[in-house]
Amino acid sequence: MDRNQRNTSILHTLGEEIVRIITPVSICMLSVVILVSILDTDSSISSSISTIATIAYTEDTSDSEWDKFKGALLNSLVFVAVVTAVTFLLVLLFYFNCTKFLKYYMGFSAFLVLGFMGGEIGIFLIQVFKFAIDCFTYLLLLLNFAIVGVFAVFMSKFPIFVTQSYMVVIGVLTAYWFTMLPEWTTWVLLVAMALYDLAAVLLPGGPLRLLVELAISRDEDIPALVYEARPIFDPGSNTTVQRRTWRDRDRRGNPESQTTGPQVGSETVGSSQNVEEGNVHELSVPLIERVRDHGLQPENLGIEGIGLGSLGAIKLGLGDFIFYSVLVGRAAMYDFMTVYACYLAIIAGLGITLILLALYQKALPALPVSVLLGVLFYVLTRVFLEEFVVQCSSKLLMF
Amino acid sequence: MMERSREIMERSSEEGIPSEAAVLINPRHDQNANLNPIIASSSSSSSLRPEWPTIDGPLGLSEQDSVGYARKFFGFGFLLLPLLWAVNCYYFWPVLRHSTSFPRIRPYVVGSAIGFTVFSAMLASWAVTFTVGGERLFGHAWDELVMYNVADRYGLTGIF
Numbered sequence: 264m265d266r267n268q269r270n271t272s273i274l275h276t277l278g279e280e281i282v283r284i285i286t287p288v289s290i291c292m293l294s295v296v297i298l299v300s301i302l303d304t305d306s307s308i309s310s311s312i313s314t315i316a317t318i319a320y321t322e323d324t325s326d327s328e329w330d331k332f333k334g335a336l337l338n339s340l341v342f343v344a345v346v347t348a349v350t351f352l353l354v355l356l357f358y359f360n361c362t363k364f365l366k367y368y369m370g371f372s373a374f375l376v377l378g379f380m381g382g383e384i385g386i387f388l389i390q391v392f393k394f395a396i397d398c399f400t401y402l403l404l405l406l407n408f409a410i411v412g413v414f415a416v417f418m419s420k421f422p423i424f425v426t427q428s429y430m431v432v433i434g435v436l437t438a439y440w441f442t443m444l445p446e447w448t449t450w451v452l453l454v455a456m457a458l459y460d461l462a463a464v465l466l467p468g469g470p471l472r473l474l475v476e477l478a479i480s481r482d483e484d485i486p487a488l489v490y491e492a493r494p495i496f497d498p499g500s501n502t503t504v505q506r507r508t509w510r511d512r513d514r515r516g517n518p519e520s521q522t523t524g525p526q527v528g529s530e531t532v533g534s535s536q537n538v539e540e541g542n543v544h545e546l547s548v549p550l551i552e553r554v555r556d557h558g559l560q561p562e563n564l565g566i567e568g569i570g571l572g573s574l575g576a577i578k579l580g581l582g583d584f585i586f587y588s589v590l591v592g593r594a595a596m597y598d599f600m601t602v603y604a605c606y607l608a609i610i611a612g613l614g615i616t617l618i619l620l621a622l623y624q625k626a627l628p629a630l631p632v633s634v635l636l637g638v639l640f641y642v643l644t645r646v647f648l649e650e651f652v653v654q655c656s657s658k659l660l661m662f
Numbered sequence: 663m664m665e666r667s668r669e670i671m672e673r674s675s676e677e678g679i680p681s682e683a684a685v686l687i688n689p690r691h692d693q694n695a696n697l698n699p700i701i702a703s704s705s706s707s708s709s710l711r712p713e714w715p716t717i718d719g720p721l722g723l724s725e726q727d728s729v730g731y732a733r734k735f736f737g738f739g740f741l742l743l744p745l746l747w748a749v750n751c752y753y754f755w756p757v758l759r760h761s762t763s764f765p766r767i768r769p770y771v772v773g774s775a776i777g778f779t780v781f782s783a784m785l786a787s788w789a790v791t792f793t794v795g796g797e798r799l800f801g802h803a804w805d806e807l808v809m810y811n812v813a814d815r816y817g818l819t820g821i822f
Contacts, residue, residue, distance in 0.1 A: 382818075386810070386813045386818055390819075396809050398812045407742075407743055407744065407745040410745075411745045411746055421753070422717060422753045
């Protein structure tokens, strides 16, 4: 009877949890696609941005494809190198317990993204729609938006819905900025970041793996921007569904830190008896903001990877949101057909990652499967499917 | 079930209509007379007294912590942050909804609600006047104040 209850409760809660993580990812991607379609800043602005991601090579439309590819490769290598360096810096800071500094930095970067990026995109929208708002009202609204966003990111106890919305908004704004990079650079960068994520999490010397092990051994939360889904309220036992987490309070006082396999302790909240298997791992990848000509700007603390939050709900790093949305946004700059294909590829990749998570019970990156599938589908759609669909519709054969 | 029987008791004793339930319950009416004042006060609100002051329910704050949070949000909202007042009202919606619960938190939440309505009314009236009035009302100053001109003038779209 108990096993039956557990089986039905797994089925009952697992679908709801997956939906609760796929919904914000889809909303983020949809918003970026809408922004990209409305604003259409590909031609004018993108040629003038100078960032870390274009420091090695500025794409010129007159170059040959091989040159563009080489330039994009160079750009991506530089970007990944900078990201690796900053992640090692993050590991170092976390090792020396500078958690407060990291938290303040997180709040500061959230303010930058919401205030400056949000303000700029707002101005674009105003210009496109010719909306006659005056500067005082606009500034006031923008400041409100940014400061409440900093509160949402900073404070631990805030309305869950508001925090989740702000996370999605930060993802949308950063992803939109990334879509302003040149085309070849974006695609090669996505693949490079997927491979970097794979290496950083699974290799023994990878910075993200070190970070996760540190967090586990200290039983601490890594301060970073993460989207945490609302935990399922199990009607059967009248408590939230708890999962066995890496950072369980081991009742038997076992001081060893385990890096593979879940700890055997079980966490009970009140009268909860529903303890299921799960993982927790938090990975962080800093996001690089745009660089002005005369210096480096401070970097965002993004996060990639899937795990379990402190309330036992599914947690997805903001870096994943951002790179998924960049992929779909770039696909939207070509045509909506590629958008649909890439969206399906990314959701399938996310599902596969969740299954692998349940299977391997280890720290797993969420980028590689989805991004590689997404890029593959983009290329296939553009090369094969588009030709087929266009021919069919112009010959009035289908659709 | 307990609640319903008490309500039936109270209603029947008020209206004096002999109903089935009243006939069954009336003999015990005197014993339960001291429960009536409590029943009267709790049935004035449309539902039971909520257990959690925040909208997140058991995932949110406890009542003791809520007082500090509500007070801080209310205070910070005076720094020209009406959105924080709105978030305060949203977060403590059960406090606003049930008028007799959580007496320590209620003043701050009600203050936030009033502040938010007043501020947004003023802001909306100014913004609508500006948008609708246009150059006819403001003359030369309208061109200087409208956001897209300001953005062009100071090159704000090139920051990032």
